[in-house]
Amino acid sequence: MSTPQPNGMNPSLLVDKDGIGWITFDDPGRKVNVLTEGVMTCFSELLGNVRNLVNEGRLHALVLRSGKGGFIAGADIAAIEAVLDPIEGAEASRSGQAIFGLLSTLGVPSIAAIHGICLGGGSEMALACSHRVASDSPRTQMGFPEVLLGILPAWGGTSRLPRLVGLGDSLDMLLTGRRVSASKARRMGLVDEIFPADLFREKVAVFAMERARSKAPPSGRRLPFLKGVMDRTRFVRKIVLSASRRRVQAQTGGHYPAPLKILDVLRRTLGRPLSAALKIEAEAAGELSASSVSKNLIHVFQLREEARKGKGVGDGTVQPGGVEYLGVVGAGVMGGGIAQLAAHRGINVRMKDIRQEAISSGLKHASKIFDKLVLRKKLQKQQAVRRMSLITGGIDYKGFGRLDLVVEAVVEKMEIKRIVLRETEEAVSRNCILATNTSSLSVDEMASSLSRPESFVGLHFFNPVHRMPLVEIVRGTQSGDHAIATAYALALSLGKVPVVTADGPGFLVNRILGPYMNEAGFLLADGASVDAIDRAAKRFGMPMGPLRLIDEVGIDVSRHAGQALYEALGGRLSPAPPLGALAESGRLGKKGGVGFYRYEGDREKGIDPDIYAVLSPTVPDARIMMDEREIQIRLVLAMVNEAARALDAGIVGRSSEVDLAMIMGTGFPPFRGGLLRFADAIHLRVVLRHLEELEERCGTRFAPADAIRRLAGSNHNFYQSFAG
Numbered sequence: 001m002s003t004p005q006p007n008g009m010n011p012s013l014l015v016d017k018d019g020i021g022w023i024t025f026d027d028p029g030r031k032v033n034v035l036t037e038g039v040m041t042c043f044s045e046l047l048g049n050v051r052n053l054v055n056e057g058r059l060h061a062l063v064l065r066s067g068k069g070g071f072i073a074g075a076d077i078a079a080i081e082a083v084l085d086p087i088e089g090a091e092a093s094r095s096g097q098a099i100f101g102l103l104s105t106l107g108v109p110s111i112a113a114i115h116g117i118c119l120g121g122g123s124e125m126a127l128a129c130s131h132r133v134a135s136d137s138p139r140t141q142m143g144f145p146e147v148l149l150g151i152l153p154a155w156g157g158t159s160r161l162p163r164l165v166g167l168g169d170s171l172d173m174l175l176t177g178r179r180v181s182a183s184k185a186r187r188m189g190l191v192d193e194i195f196p197a198d199l200f201r202e203k204v205a206v207f208a209m210e211r212a213r214s215k216a217p218p219s220g221r222r223l224p225f226l227k228g229v230m231d232r233t234r235f236v237r238k239i240v241l242s243a244s245r246r247r248v249q250a251q252t253g254g255h256y257p258a259p260l261k262i263l264d265v266l267r268r269t270l271g272r273p274l275s276a277a278l279k280i281e282a283e284a285a286g287e288l289s290a291s292s293v294s295k296n297l298i299h300v301f302q303l304r305e306e307a308r309k310g311k312g313v314g315d316g317t318v319q320p321g322g323v324e325y326l327g328v329v330g331a332g333v334m335g336g337g338i339a340q341l342a343a344h345r346g347i348n349v350r351m352k353d354i355r356q357e358a359i360s361s362g363l364k365h366a367s368k369i370f371d372k373l374v375l376r377k378k379l380q381k382q383q384a385v386r387r388m389s390l391i392t393g394g395i396d397y398k399g400f401g402r403l404d405l406v407v408e409a410v411v412e413k414m415e416i417k418r419i420v421l422r423e424t425e426e427a428v429s430r431n432c433i434l435a436t437n438t439s440s441l442s443v444d445e446m447a448s449s450l451s452r453p454e455s456f457v458g459l460h461f462f463n464p465v466h467r468m469p470l471v472e473i474v475r476g477t478q479s480g481d482h483a484i485a486t487a488y489a490l491a492l493s494l495g496k497v498p499v500v501t502a503d504g505p506g507f508l509v510n511r512i513l514g515p516y517m518n519e520a521g522f523l524l525a526d527g528a529s530v531d532a533i534d535r536a537a538k539r540f541g542m543p544m545g546p547l548r549l550i551d552e553v554g555i556d557v558s559r560h561a562g563q564a565l566y567e568a569l570g571g572r573l574s575p576a577p578p579l580g581a582l583a584e585s586g587r588l589g590k591k592g593g594v595g596f597y598r599y600e601g602d603r604e605k606g607i608d609p610d611i612y613a614v615l616s617p618t619v620p621d622a623r624i625m626m627d628e629r630e631i632q633i634r635l636v637l638a639m640v641n642e643a644a645r646a647l648d649a650g651i652v653g654r655s656s657e658v659d660l661a662m663i664m665g666t667g668f669p670p671f672r673g674g675l676l677r678f679a680d681a682i683h684l685r686v687v688l689r690h691l692e693e694l695e696e697r698c699g700t701r702f703a704p705a706d707a708i709r710r711l712a713g714s715n716h717n718f719y720q721s722f723a724g
């Protein structure tokens with residue numbers, strides 16, 4: 001090897017005796033490689049050196065590789081976040097494009113050797129090479145997650161990808177941000193070869209030598225004939241792009257500009273020279289990177305990362321316990337779901353119930369979820385069978401002695417829970433952590449029946465367990481750090497986003513949702529229609545309207561939760577009369593086939609035409625036209641107001657925790673950056689003015705929370721004041 005680089009330089013170049021140049025990315029300060037400004041500058045200089053060596057006839061092929069377990073995780077998100085205006089954003093895009101332009105015109109073959117994760121800027125770098133090879137490791141994946149951050153691949157990726165793999169596959173990757181495995185990448189032509197991970201470096205060296213020896217110009221792969229013809233036909237392109245646009249519009253309600261902009265760029269650039277395409281790509285990138293939606297999505301990404309890297313406790317020295325054996329007491333909807341999720345992640349599960357039939361139905365519930373995964377090709381049949389076999393169950397405490405953590409998920413009754421927890425504590429070892437999945441009862445009250453309250457926490461999964469990303473870890477007054485850290489680590493290992501809350505009515509998410517759902521009831525009482533209420537919430541960006549949500553949760557469950565909040569928090573949560581009337585009617589919502597809407601099995605069949613007769617006399621005879629903004633303001637400010645109270649009550653310490661929990665637990669629209677970030681954006685003085693006006697018009701339930709008065713008065717916002 002020759003031309004060594006100074007130690008610690010990232011990336012670095014070595015040229016071997018065969019004249020193959022190896023550029024290695026290995027950031028000494030990070031776990032993964034990131035294309036920061038410094039790395040890109042260094043890379044650009046190295047490409048200058050490479051070009052000189054090529055001209056001198058001393059370098060015949062270039063390999064890009066990583067010195068870490070993954071290839072390149074992407075560009076520097078902090079740099080994207082810092083972009084404030086479109087001109088600056090476009091300029092940043094053009095400088096990246098220029099560097100990858102050097103890479104694509106070296107005059108010798110360039111090979112991206114991809115082992116491990118390759119995302120965003122890393123994938124764009126690979127696209128600028130003449131060849132791409134990947135290892136067969138299951139960790140090797142390629143993707144363009146830019147759209148998830150409200151931007152587009154702007155270092156040539158949006159332009160180069162369709163030219164390499166065709167429009168169809170590009171749309172899938174660019175619009176969804178979905179990653180593909182090495183074999184999928186090979187099938188779509190994104191990589192040329194796959195090599196065994198354990199012989200990767202050797203195989204790459206042989207591949208590079210062969211390419212170096214080949215007299216053919218180092219042009220990469222061409223699109224297969226049929227794909228090429230289709231993509232070159234303007235008419236076909238137009239049909240494909242318009243269909244995609246309609247789909248995106250329907251899925252996002254037009255709230256997310258990035259996928260629409262990507263379609264726009266493709267429409268304007270396909271069939272044109274690459275240089276023209278790159279210009280358009282850079283301008284589009286400038287607009288998107290300076291947009292508030294992109295800033296909000298980046299903010300949400302950072303909140304998730306923070307949660308993923310956290311431990312759930314302030315003391316960094318606390319070590320969480322591992323959970324290899326999990327107990328679940330109560331094999332109902334939640335117990336079955338928790339058992340399935342844990343087994344899916346390779347954890348042994350022991351379920352306990354008081355009835356053998358409940359165990360059978362819990363097992364059936366878990367098995368059904370596995371079947372769906374097999375049906376959707378997310379899992380092979382044998383894998384599903386193997387994972388399902390990790391779950392056993394019975395009506396006694398057999399096997400509880402070896403458990404690391406037990407989740408109690410029996411009926412929502414304090415007395416029963418206390419008895420069950422006491423029994424469980426006697427059956428497990430002293431090291432075992434106990435947790436309750438209660439959604440409304442006091443963790444502290446349960447703890448008072450235990451002899452080791454320091455090993456007891458709340459572990460609040462949401463329904464359906466396998467789909468809802470949030471888990472609230474409830475810290476009782478006596479819960480110890482070790483128990484919290486263990487529950488937190490378990491939630492992470494189950495693929496969930498944990499948020500630690502204090503004990504209190506409804507914990508965090510249900511407490512904030514309570515006034516929101518209740519307000520939907522008051523809107524009905526004021527004459528708004530079911531359709532108008534749910535449509536307004538959806539147009540704000542919620543995944544479903546509050547009345548449809550009540551049906552989904554179950555009218556009985558939601559009434560029970562609403563009542564509990566009312567008893568704990570008082571008058572402002574006094575149940576709206578139409579919701580009481582609905583509960584009295586005996587309707588159950590989706591699970592019973594009818595609520596505000598009608599259902600056939602899992603499918604919603606529209607608003608029930610008899611609903612207003614059922615709600616009578618709590619709603620007026622005739623519906624009124626209520627302004628959509630009025631509905632949105634009432635629904636959203638009801639949540640903001642309660643969130644402010646929850647912060648003052650110390651349920652969580654930081655605004656960012658409220659925002660993460662609401663996005664992950666209720667689907668609060670990520671493009672708004674979170675509930676409190678949204679409130680901050682409209683300004684707390686404006687929020688206060690609206691609340692005062694609503695209090696006058698609608699009643700004391702809108703009385704502004706102290707925190708809002710305080711912050712608005714001192715010209716502060718949530719994020720400044722509740723920063724933790």
Ligand SMILES: NC(=O)c1ccc[n+]([C@@H]2O[C@H](COP(=O)([O-])OP(=O)(O)OC[C@H]3O[C@@H](n4cnc5c(N)ncnc54)[C@H](O)[C@@H]3O)[C@@H](O)[C@H]2O)c1
Binds near residue numbers: 332333353412413416
């Ligand atoms: N269903 C939801 O949407 C949801 C969401 C979050 C949290 N939760 C909470 O999860 C818990 C369970 O709810 P679920 O919906 O699964 O209830 P469920 O009625 O479906 O299941 C409860 C199970 O507990 C069993 N059980 C009752 N007494 C028992 C005892 N002494 N020992 C062992 N098992 C016993 C019952 O036989 C039943 O199988 C509740 O605390 C609930 O508040 C429910």
